[in-house]
Amino acid sequence: MATSTMPITQARVNLGSVIRRVLKGERITLEKGGIPVATIINREDLEDLEDALELMQLREKQKGERGVELEKFLKRHGF
Secondary structure: OOOOEEEEEHHOOHHHHHOHHHHHHHOEEEEOOOEEEEEEEHHHHHHHHHHHHHHHHHHHHOOOOOOOHHHHHHOOOOO
């Protein structure tokens, strides 16, 4: 997965191009004054990250109580 960086002003002028690149899987970090302030990622990557976070939170919540069952569930479903 490619990652690039550009100033916000450049992204604003080239928004169509930025969106096309993101749709192809590139992550673009926007900078303001040379400082990274935001990253644009495609919707599928965002959903994958949200799912991973949810699984991690579930694992932490059930740690100790039913961690073994959760591990079996995740393995069975290919996680």
